Structures are given as structure tokens and as C-alpha cells.
Amino acid sequence: xxxxxxxxxxxxxxxxxxxxxxxxxxxxxxxxxxxxxxxxxxxxxxxxxxxxxxxxxxxxxxxxxxxxxxxxxxxxxxxxxxxxxxxxxxxxxxxxxxxxxxxxxxxxxxxxxxxxxxxxxxxxxxxxxxxxxxxxxxxxxxxx
Numbered sequence: 001x002x003x004x005x006x007x008x009x010x011x012x013x014x015x016x017x018x019x020x021x022x023x024x025x026x027x028x029x030x031x032x033x034x035x036x037x038x039x040x041x042x043x044x045x046x047x048x049x050x051x052x053x054x055x056x057x058x059x060x061x062x063x064x065x066x067x068x069x070x071x072x073x074x075x076x077x078x079x080x081x082x083x084x085x086x087x088x089x090x091x092x093x094x095x096x097x098x099x100x101x102x103x104x105x106x107x108x109x110x111x112x113x114x115x116x117x118x119x120x121x122x123x124x125x126x127x128x129x130x131x132x133x134x135x136x137x138x139x140x141x142x143x144x
Contacts, residue, residue: 009051010039012042012049013046013047013049016049022057027057028047030057033070034074035073035077036053036060037053056077063076066097068093068097076089114139118135118139119135121135
């Protein structure tokens with residue numbers, strides 16, 4: 001009886017983990033949600049991945065570092081896998097991220113100004129005033 005032919009170019013999940021810097025748990029999760037796919041399983045049931053999955057994992061990590069969610073990354077990869085260039089989707093997604101960042105900067109600047117005003121006013125307050133702390137209690141319940 002001949003032993004089965006083993007494709008030496010395929011990587012087991014531990015090898016993918018070491019080469020990508022991602023945990024095995026993360027790689028399994030990415031496979032579960034369809035970001036990557038094992039090409040086969042070994043006789044022992046171990047996942048086997050093509051070496052090309054390493055560049056895909058690198059793309060996923062880079063996209064995440066730019067603030068893209070796994071859902072957004074999945075949409076980009078789906079277009080790519082269909083043979084459609086995803087750059088227009090990437091462009092619009094990044095533009096949305098910029099708008100969200102701008103909104104967050106505006107909100108944080110407003111919060112910072114409110115906190116500074118509270119501290120300035122709190123420095124003028126007398127300690128021992130009724131309540132827990134007048135610095136916080138003078139803020140309307142709706143927040144900033």
C-alpha cells in the first residue's frame with residue numbers, strides 16, 4: 001500500500017500562525033467568518049492553507065490598522081474574490097472613516113472644552129458645598 005501524497009507547499013495552521021503573527025484562534029475565526037479558507041485537511045484533520053493565505057492575512061492586518069472592520073474587510077475581499085477591483089469600495093469606505101474621525105474630533109474638542117471650563121469653575125468653588133462634588137453636579141444630566 002502506498003502512502004498518500006502530501007503537498008509540502010501547504011501550511012498547517014501553526015505554520016500560518018507563526019508566519020503571520022496571528023494566533024491560531026484568530027486564524028480559525030477568520031476561517032469561520034470566511035475571510036480565509038483552508039484548502040484541505042490533513043489525514044489527521046489539521047487545516048491546511050495555501051501559502052497565498054499569508055498575503056491575504058497581511059492585507060487583513062493592514063486594513064484593520066487603518067480602522068476597517070472585519071465586515072468591511074470581508075466586503076472588499078468578496079469583490080476581489082469575484083475578480084472585481086475593490087479600490088472604489090476601499091476609497092468610499094476610507095472616506096467614511098475620515099468623516100467619522102472628523103465628527104469624533106469635533107465631539108472630543110467640545111468635551112475637552114467643557115471639562116476645562118468645569119475645572120476652571122471648580123477651582124473657584126468652595127469645598128464643603130452640599131452634595132458629592134459641585135464640579136460634576138453642575139453639568140446638566142444630558143452631558144456636555
